[in-house]
Amino acid sequence: MSSSEQHSPAPRTLYEKLWDAHFVAEENGEAILYIDLHMLHEVTSPQAFAGLAEHGRKIRRPDLTLAMADHCVPTTGQAKGIEAVEDELSRAQLAMLRQNSAAYGIEHYTIGDIRNGIVHVVGPEQGRTQPGMTIVCGDSHTSTHGAFGALAFGIGTSEIEHVMATQAIRQRKSGNLRVTVNGRLPPGVTAKDLALTIVSELGVDGATGHVIEYSGEAICALSMEGRMTLCNMSIEAGARAGLIAPDDVTYTYLKSRMPTDAWAAGMPRWKQFHTDPGARFDHEITLDASIIAPVVSWGINPAQSIAINARIPDPAEQDDSKLRAITERALSYMALQAGSSIAGTPIDRVFIGSCTNGRIEDLRAAATVLKGHKINPRISAIVVPGSGMVRQMAEQEGLDTIFVDSGFEWREPGCSMCAAMNNDRLTQGERCASTSNRNFENRQGPGGRTHLMSPAMAAAAAITGEITDFRTLL
Ligand SMILES: CC(C)[C@H](C(=O)O)[C@@H](O)C(=O)O
Numbered sequence: 001m002s003s004s005e006q007h008s009p010a011p012r013t014l015y016e017k018l019w020d021a022h023f024v025a026e027e028n029g030e031a032i033l034y035i036d037l038h039m040l041h042e043v044t045s046p047q048a049f050a051g052l053a054e055h056g057r058k059i060r061r062p063d064l065t066l067a068m069a070d071h072c073v074p075t076t077g078q079a080k081g082i083e084a085v086e087d088e089l090s091r092a093q094l095a096m097l098r099q100n101s102a103a104y105g106i107e108h109y110t111i112g113d114i115r116n117g118i119v120h121v122v123g124p125e126q127g128r129t130q131p132g133m134t135i136v137c138g139d140s141h142t143s144t145h146g147a148f149g150a151l152a153f154g155i156g157t158s159e160i161e162h163v164m165a166t167q168a169i170r171q172r173k174s175g176n177l178r179v180t181v182n183g184r185l186p187p188g189v190t191a192k193d194l195a196l197t198i199v200s201e202l203g204v205d206g207a208t209g210h211v212i213e214y215s216g217e218a219i220c221a222l223s224m225e226g227r228m229t230l231c232n233m234s235i236e237a238g239a240r241a242g243l244i245a246p247d248d249v250t251y252t253y254l255k256s257r258m259p260t261d262a263w264a265a266g267m268p269r270w271k272q273f274h275t276d277p278g279a280r281f282d283h284e285i286t287l288d289a290s291i292i293a294p295v296v297s298w299g300i301n302p303a304q305s306i307a308i309n310a311r312i313p314d315p316a317e318q319d320d321s322k323l324r325a326i327t328e329r330a331l332s333y334m335a336l337q338a339g340s341s342i343a344g345t346p347i348d349r350v351f352i353g354s355c356t357n358g359r360i361e362d363l364r365a366a367a368t369v370l371k372g373h374k375i376n377p378r379i380s381a382i383v384v385p386g387s388g389m390v391r392q393m394a395e396q397e398g399l400d401t402i403f404v405d406s407g408f409e410w411r412e413p414g415c416s417m418c419a420a421m422n423n424d425r426l427t428q429g430e431r432c433a434s435t436s437n438r439n440f441e442n443r444q445g446p447g448g449r450t451h452l453m454s455p456a457m458a459a460a461a462a463i464t465g466e467i468t469d470f471r472t473l474l
């Protein structure tokens, strides 16, 4: 035996294993990676389909492509179908997706289909998202699927066309960042609070050029849905993707969502996808989960977030002039007072939903807070399930009744007020408690002000009419 054969292979990170397992070739300093699942939605696919047709190409693997209508669907009257959509551009985008899916033989959950919903809720729910896969979609929050130990990232329009035609993508390798979260989250503190804490710790571009792997006791203790919430927001720290190694929580989640044979066949392969002891990361950060409180964003990016019992930053106390300018701009847009407490800030609207927090556990958490309460009569509040399946499950559990009795509107699935690409939007100056992932200027409607928080916190804000630590209502 030669000495090299005696050496065990070099330890690799989960990211490196996913990369190696999908590496096809190297070309001009870039790798070509094979793609296992390509998801499409109506907003970013039309141009790619047009390009494909123009070049006379076919879809290489329609069976590995899945299309959904989510961003601009209305959240009422979906039974009427696409033709009932008021906005002309949205109607055209939805119709194009339906028409292209039929023409190319792609499975498409169209508006009103019980399986339809936000692409990042539906992929996992339908058992399509699996460990060890590469998954792409023309959408930045594709990072959500990394919760299963899949390498999942958003791509641009020209890349969508490329994946359609070849089932592969050109990629440069990212750096590897590990976020270890030790200890346990206190009761009622959720993956959303953890995500906002990590993003504010890293900053909006702190993970740029990197893939984040989340590990540690607090991560293992998260449900699959919590893991999705966390990986979803990786992109808000600039990361290319977020990853969590698959474990029994993952396998159990998939068992009821996949054909038994495919599940059993997947298991031995899935189990390889974890970071080897001794594997090297480019950067590491460590957090203690036990000291995290519910978190609320106060500013105009998700990193501008603080614990519910903390005070809004004062630019006068910030030495860095760039940071000071950003804080000043945020305070002015958000119409908030430097140094005052975030708790007690009056709000006008509440949105519970999105690919971050529109799953069944999120709706349960909000309903638990709302049960037996009426929302403040000044507040207009909607709950938008992440998919038709989530909506149905919630109705079977009677959650819809709790929401409606408290004064919420019970809507039909879609992205809704997360990005205001349909009719659900804030008006100038309105302030919203929102379970979504982005609080950028004008995100939820021109001049709208967004405070990101967990579903339980959004429910509490609806009841009191102001930003509130939900634990005081229990
Ligand atoms: C419309 C789409 C391209 C966009 C994204 O990529 O993220 C949207 O989903 C968002 O959340 O802003």
Ligand code: SF4
Pocket: 070, 071, 118, 120, 139, 141, 354, 355, 356, 414, 415, 418, 419, 436, 437
């Ligand atoms: S719910 Fe929001 S963040 Fe998620 S895909 Fe839709 S618009 Fe993007």
